[in-house]
Structures are given as structure tokens and as C-alpha cells.
Amino acid sequence: MLEHGGNLGDAGRRFGRDDWVDLSTGINPHWYPAPALPGNAWHRLPEADPALAKAACAFYGAALMLPVAGTQAAIQALPRLRAPSRVTVAAPSYAEHAHHWAKHGHTLTQTPFADLEAALACSDVMVVCNPNNPTGATVPAPQLLAWADTLAARGGWLVVDEAFGDTAPQQSITAHAERPGIIVLRSIGKFFGLAGIRLGFVAAEQSLLMRLADELGPWTVSGPAQHIALAALRDQAWQRQSRAALAASGARLQTLLGEAGISSSGTALFQWWPEPQAEALWQHMAERGIWVRLFQHAARGIRLGLPADEAAWQRLHTALHQWTLR
Template identity: 45%
Template structure:
């Protein structure tokens, strides 16, 4: 019998229904900061009603536009990054694969299900937890000799660690000698494009995954892209099958990618909002790291903090493998005020031992 345990074990943000049931607070009364999705997303244009009547056109210009947008030679549209993650093991030669201990939770189970030995790594920022991991990933330090593949989320979710393209491509060269593959998940890099290695994606042994869900605030469209060499694109296209991205989603994604003015303005506004969030959280937590779309705080009292904030109808994403919380951005000044007030109230409770 097929074992589906992994399918239900990976927690994610956005689980507001669970919070509403647990705390008895109606969904509409919550300030949901449990994801890193832009709360002021791309203004969706009207969609031609005919798009709902036709099968999606996999041969439209969406992939050409995406490749140009990312600076890559080829792009494959998929139903969100999650679909690509499920396909990855089928296009990788068997071998040991490195996945972060504190990172997006779907990679390790997808690889384990496919029979890949998975080694968990930590970065220098959390190297004090090295005993819980197989190796420390650090610029200038050689990768383990028996490692075939490496999955890198850059900037990392949730820890906000980031690596420069020079460092990333150094790891790629190290793995290429072994006929291995570097997988770089750039779900949050749209707000920090200087970190992207998309322009190198036509090199063998490099697969880059991109998403429109976070920066563009279009998570509900379920659209992502695989950037890789021709052989990988061809193999994943066959695995993907037809019509994986809906017609209306293709229209909206195309419009968002072509709207460079909106993108420029949004990068600036998100950078300011990310700094504001980090400054606010810095009043309450000693360790705060952030990207323009979310902030990460490391604190052993993360369960008490999450519970206390939830009692004030502020929902955050808790991580236990490394105790901490991830905070997304409030959507407006009312949300910022609610977060500020909740943090001050819960700080008093936590420090007094009352939560």
C-alpha cells in the first residue's frame, strides 16, 4: 500500500482556518502574517471571459516572456513551484542530496520518497545546531565529498540567509565535476534580483525555480517556472503534461511580467516595508533577519510568542526545528498598528511568564 504520511506532515503558513478553529476567532478578524506573500499584490486586469471556456494554450508566448523577464534562455511554466519540486527527483541521477535543516519543507520529503539519501545542512548563522545536521554550508568550505546534489533556497525561507551569485556558482562548479546538480529555489528573489542566478540556468547541472506567488502577490494563481538547460526542460515538460497552468492564470501572469513600472515601484516599497518590519521586531527580539517580504526571529520562546499573538488575533508561522517565528508584512497602517500593539502586550506577558 502506498504510504502517504509525508503528504500530510509538512506544515505551511496560510493555515488561517486552523488558527480560527483553535482560538475561536472568526477568519475575518485576523491579521494574517503567516506567509511571505506581498499583501499589496499585482492589480489583476480583467480576464477575457473566453479564457474560461477554452483549454489553456501551452503554446502561447508566456514562457518566452518569462524567460526574457528572468534573463534565462528557456522557461517552463508549471502549476507553482510545488509541482516542480515533485518532479525534480525524476530528472536527477540518484545520489546523496543536501537540503537545509531550516528551509522550505517540501524538498526533503519529495527526495526521500524518491529514494534519495538526504543530508540536512545548516548555515553559518545557525551553526550552533550543527549536531542536528550533517554539514555546515559556508562559502569557502568544500561540500561533503559524497554529496551529489544540493538544494539551496536563496534568500532562504524562513531564515533569510542569502548567498551571492559568485558563491552559488562556485558550489555549482563543485557539483558539476561530480555530474551533480545544484537546485536553486528563488521564490523570494524577485524583490532582491541581484541575488539571482537565472541567467546561468542554461548550464548543465543547474536548475532554478521561480514563482509569481510571493513578490507579485499572486499565490492563488499557482504559477511557477523552471529555468534549466534544454534536456531538463524537455524532461520536465513531458512529466508536467498538458494544461497544467490555467488560461486565466496565464493571462494574469503575462500582464504582471510585462508591467516593469509596477515591478520597480514594488521593489522599492517592499524594501522599505521589510526594513520597517525588522526595526519593529528588533524592539522585542535579539535576533532578527529579514528580506523585503518577511522577517525571521529566532527565540526559544517561539511557542509562547505565537500563542500570545494569536490570542490577539495575529497569526504568525512558527518553526520548531530551529525555534523561531516568521512574520509577513501587514497590508496597511491599521495592520501595522495592530501588530505593534500585540507585540507590546505579548512582550509583557512573555517576560512576566504569563503566556
């Protein structure tokens, strides 16, 4: 399997400590407070609750949405729904996309964001993370919709992974996902901080969602996950407060990095920068109990999520200061 953030077990075994400040994911450190579960939540088969899809449509602005067991489930299933195709995946981006399209007989090309327009002519499927993970780069919504029209005219798809899109809803094309050839992935895990319940949503035209549902099979989302997510999607007061708090924290993180001489980009949930001494900085942080996301190979750099409290902010500040003085 590919390596991902959040692997504190690996961190502990490698560095022999358990007092980690975990900045290795872009997950909201102040997660939605899960409500109490019904007494039979662990007993009943988890039949799909229509109220959950309705709440997701209202929150994301979509006409139709399919709940899935995290966007990962859709990422793995979508390549199985097409005959061998020419697939362009924006790079660098979330590695699972390229990994799974390559496994199912498709011709895969990984293309920098700046070259996606030119790659459109030789693509049947284009996959874009927007905002991008790990760099935070974005493609304007009108441009994405134009690409989708071009692809749809020849039976192609534009797959847009908006897992980190909840803090910048103006960039989303979810409201247009009923149009042919558009598939949008959304995640409960990032903004709501509920990665552990494994729940995401797919927006697309009805015929494609029906094919995807058949591919995934019954009972894909647990009953407890449905109950918790329904409360989160309906809680507008929490959503407003969290967007404001995340915007402030994201700006603070970028400023803190700037004070250490690091020019970063990202979203309200994380910052990333190309780092020529990426391995050395990762080691420096780990030795101080700060677990960051190291990217090697094409996306050589570091990604930091948000500290959870003031003590964690101060530990990060100290570690960055020590790095600049080395």
C-alpha cells in the same frame, strides 16, 4: 502533508475568530491587480502560450524557462528525474524540498548553511533556498556557480529555489541556468502576491526542461493564470513601485521588531528569528488575532510577513509591546 502558513481556516477553528491579521506567509500583501479575463478563459484547454515563457525570460533574465503550476510542482517532480542520488538540502529551509527527495529513494542529508561547502564532496545534488525561507540567509552568486560547476562535472545538480528572490535580483543565478547542472525555481506567488493562481517557472538547460515538461504532462498551467501572469511580468511600472514599497515595509518590520528587543533577519517580504519561547509567542499573537508562522524542531523560531495596512501595523505594534511587558 506538511504544515504551511496561510492556513487561516485552521486558525479560525482553533481560536474561534475571523478577524485575522495574517502574517503567516511571506506573500506581498498588496498583490498585482489582475486584469479582466478573455470571455473564453474558462472554456478553452490551456495550451501553453509562448509569450508567457518569453515574458518570464525577460523578467528573470533567463535564456529558457518552463512554466509550472507553482514551484511546488517542480519540487515534487525533480526527484523523479534522477536515479538514487546523494542529496544535500540546506537546513533549515522550505521543508517540501527534503520531504520529496526523501520519498524517491535518494539518500538525504540536511546540512546547515555554514557546512554546505564541506558537504559538496559527498553530494550528487545540492538544494539551496536563496534567499532562504525562513531565515533569509543567502549564499553569494559566485559561490553558488562554483558549487554548480563542481556538481556538474560529475553529472550532479545544484537546485536553487529563488522563490523569494524578486526583491533582490542581484543575488540571482537565473541568468546562468543554461549551464549544465543548474536548476533555478522562481515564483509568481511571493513578489506579485499571486499565490492563488499557482504559477512558477523553472530555468535550466533545454534537455532537462524537456524531461521535466514530459514528467508534468500537458495543461499544467491554467489559462487564467497564464493571462494574469503575462500582464504582471510585463508591468515594469508596477514592479518598480512594489520593490520600493516592499523595501520600505521590510525595513519597518525589522525596526519594529528591534524596538521589541527582537533581533531578526529576513528579506523585504518577511522577518525571522530564533525564539526560545516560540510556542508562547505564537499563542500570544493568535489570541490577539495575529497569525504568525511558528517553526518548531530544528528551526525553532517565528517568521512574520508584512502587515497589509496601517491598522494591521498598529495591531502588531500593540501585541509586541504587550509581549515585552508580560
